[in-house]
Amino acid sequence: MKPFTGTFPAVVTQMRQDQSIDLDACANHWEAVIESGVSGLIVCGSLGENQTLLPDEKRTVVQHAVAIAAGRVPVLSGVAESSTRAAISYLHDCEKLGVSGFMIMPPMVYKSDPRETMHWFRTLAKSTALPWMLYNNPVGYHTDVTPEQFTELSDVPNLTAIKESSANTRRITELRNLTADRYAIFTGVDDLFLESAILGIDGWVAGSGIAFPKENQQLWDLSRAGRWDEARVLYRWSQPLMKLDTHIHFVQYIKLLCQETGLGTEWVREPRLPLAGTEREHVLNIIRDALATRPRS
């Protein structure tokens, strides 16, 4: 029985213009996401600006999310550290704060080789009793865990899920051919959702959908029901919004998107800056065009 399946959106960390964390705004947003019917919540992922939060702040966000979810859905924390030692401390602290599991990334900054990558994930897995999802994103983090490596990792008992964000959908079929149903396979690439769903997946770490949670959940439900023609229509509508998730400014884009749908604000933590000039206008146009044709529920 896999502990994690279904939609597990990765949420942003809402901030004020002065870059401080706005826990009330976080709560409002998370409520809307939970109410849409998601299966779980992921905080402190890439979209949550993990790498710019100070150690204490990350723990505060996690604690707050556990309190808000209040057992309705499991809360996972992203783990994005640059040293093994810091990662283990983080796992231990989050366990005490009551998370249900983790979404663990490869080491930050250093591009570990396959031997080091396997060592990293095995060492971290041993440091916690909780189930976890391996976040594979070689495009963003330059470290790749191949289907062959996932075959090797089959003996790690608490590694129960894969977030496949290689942007190479072939990986899903390769994983199924090599590991059958050993892992819950999540896609982590919004604008490859339908392509991934048809191949047979168990879950979705949605990004841009946190700004339009109802449609996002509906798209997932249509795919589970095999209502592919309806899913395709909804997917074509949402594509311009989903593409906001795969740009290098995806945090800024999705925060702006949340602002436009009334679920947050656009403020980010430095070194990120809020969008400006023609880029902000361009993204706003994409958002407003999409919202103008939003399907009636």
Add this chain to the structure above:
Amino acid sequence: MKPFTGTFPAVVTQMRQDQSIDLDACANHWEAVIESGVSGLIVCGSLGENQTLLPDEKRTVVQHAVAIAAGRVPVLSGVAESSTRAAISYLHDCEKLGVSGFMIMPPMVYKSDPRETMHWFRTLAKSTALPWMLYNNPVGYHTDVTPEQFTELSDVPNLTAIKESSANTRRITELRNLTADRYAIFTGVDDLFLESAILGIDGWVAGSGIAFPKENQQLWDLSRAGRWDEARVLYRWSQPLMKLDTHIHFVQYIKLLCQETGLGTEWVREPRLPLAGTEREHVLNIIRDALATRPRS
């Protein structure tokens, strides 16, 4: 009414060990492909080793294909030339030989910029009255025709189809959102077939499937019938074979695959060499593993 839809396999040019063209072997292979129920045949594409055939040889292959098809299915020729002048000559000669249309590639060797690319395709389009398919493969040929450029090209009357081989399935949804049904969209990437089919396509320029034409046609038919669960099973089986189409040695791999299924030989034209050593063993193992689990018809 679009002149080209359905499966249009791109076939190899069968050769003898001395690198001469074996027209009888071509005829045998093409017959098997036509009998599987394809909608058309493409000769002298990349898989047909267009760029290593001498000018006279290309024309001989085209003439032979038209004679073998004998009106049962349309025959298209790939157009892969490095100068505008040579490309126009080729279009004119093929028209006289009786082809039904073309699959036109960007200029070979030179990486044309967007202005030059548009000029190339418009100039060639004006040089023939026949319908043609634009083969977009920025991975293989370093020139990209974007969805925005396809919108601009909507006024070219005989450009009726797109072979989308960017390996970025997002392009299909982008094209549908921008150009609706203006073009017949073909996928040209075997191992992204199912991902492409779910998005809504009109055709498939199959590659590796020329070695197992029945299953290939069956996969296409299942997708058209919306029998996605069965399609997924067949797709997972065929993936290792389909991946042979996206390696830099795809010509050698697919010719070896044809040899193993009894539809041809592995001989290629230099500068290509037949596979050797561990690489040949590796590919043979993939092929034999797949054939051992071939679904019963």
Add this chain to the structure above:
Amino acid sequence: MKPFTGTFPAVVTQMRQDQSIDLDACANHWEAVIESGVSGLIVCGSLGENQTLLPDEKRTVVQHAVAIAAGRVPVLSGVAESSTRAAISYLHDCEKLGVSGFMIMPPMVYKSDPRETMHWFRTLAKSTALPWMLYNNPVGYHTDVTPEQFTELSDVPNLTAIKESSANTRRITELRNLTADRYAIFTGVDDLFLESAILGIDGWVAGSGIAFPKENQQLWDLSRAGRWDEARVLYRWSQPLMKLDTHIHFVQYIKLLCQETGLGTEWVREPRLPLAGTEREHVLNIIRDALATRPRS
């Protein structure tokens, strides 16, 4: 005794606005280049638009160059063919036309693997008695000949020179450490000339310098004389012009540069188009800025 050392500029093929070859303009330009003191002349290279010339045209250009040079300097022809068979024909025909040797490129279009690349060069080497230079340009042609492969090729007697255009100057030191003085090493990257010269080279296949042959030859001579401080001053002046040689539009840029210095015209053969709009203005500004500060001779 190495047959080729010193400056061997690769010249453009002068054309008229209607894209036909202008042999008189070629003659004028080649005269100016020869008079500047070069050690040899290379026609029908990349800069000579080899790949867009028809087979007969290439041979005409070669014949004309041999006649113009009239024994004053050796004439080499570039060899840029996509099949082994066509390349061998070309070698034979050029021998009869009186060239002194060749600058041979890897196969065009097909990205040969190391085994195929070695086979290609060995097969072509056996087809001619003339000395030749291997043109290694993995940036432009996607096929790389490594220093280790050059060590293996040491037993090919008529392979006497390397045109190193990997844009990785480390290669020169690696070649010297591995093959000492077995090969005459030419650099083929104008805007890495000084970096290459300090490492110890034997020659230079100059590109942009065909538009300002006197300064180009002077830069070479300063480097041979160990007058590095003067060379650096001249190199800094020429850098903006030399960078025109490493853009994807290098043919258009250098033809425009020749036009501005009175040594030719900007017309090119399709699929290339003459520069237009802001790009043309930008390049003209670079050229005019450089010419305004041209050192007095």
Add this chain to the structure above:
Amino acid sequence: MKPFTGTFPAVVTQMRQDQSIDLDACANHWEAVIESGVSGLIVCGSLGENQTLLPDEKRTVVQHAVAIAAGRVPVLSGVAESSTRAAISYLHDCEKLGVSGFMIMPPMVYKSDPRETMHWFRTLAKSTALPWMLYNNPVGYHTDVTPEQFTELSDVPNLTAIKESSANTRRITELRNLTADRYAIFTGVDDLFLESAILGIDGWVAGSGIAFPKENQQLWDLSRAGRWDEARVLYRWSQPLMKLDTHIHFVQYIKLLCQETGLGTEWVREPRLPLAGTEREHVLNIIRDALATRPRS
């Protein structure tokens, strides 16, 4: 008057097998480096494993280096943080610890765009009164500061030096043509040292040379004296060792190199692992071959 010129080696952080920092081993190594005649010392750079040191550890290393140098040479600290807030804290703490300046990197993890990059460097510059060197390494850190951006940054008074590690030596000439002598230009790429030196540089952030400090300093001195032929001989000898600095495992390689020359040990901090198997053998062979032909002093 530029505060930093000459050789400023970036040193490793010596560790024990249990991954703890070995301050005594650091002191021994730093003494050897200082005695070779360097102009300064850089700790907590990439080679110093900055990103895997805990916040307190970095400060301890800096404090220790200032004590060991004891005013003989300036000590700089690398600044490699992923948030602006953490970077400013680090600058303030190091000031109190007595450093003479900084080598500041772009944000870690996040790939800032040009606007954000400029904001990052300007914000950090304002936070300290000390002079600093901007470390530009788009190959390693995916953020590029172009010569045009350096022109813009000319008004930042304490930005006095550039560590150019783009591995594109053209940048040095471009910087000289655009900014003349505004900045002290250091090369940070060992195996492009001679190519960089001939173009006119002010300093060298040496890496592999910390394992053979005498020869490294000698190479620098020869280049300053214009004794290029002798420099070339020494450079050819050292190239295999210098190439150890540009591999993804450069920390492990250079620590192993230090171990072989008696100046340290190979232990690294996780997620890095010490080298193993054929890779370790391969690197040891390179090192031992080079040491066997070490020039007599």
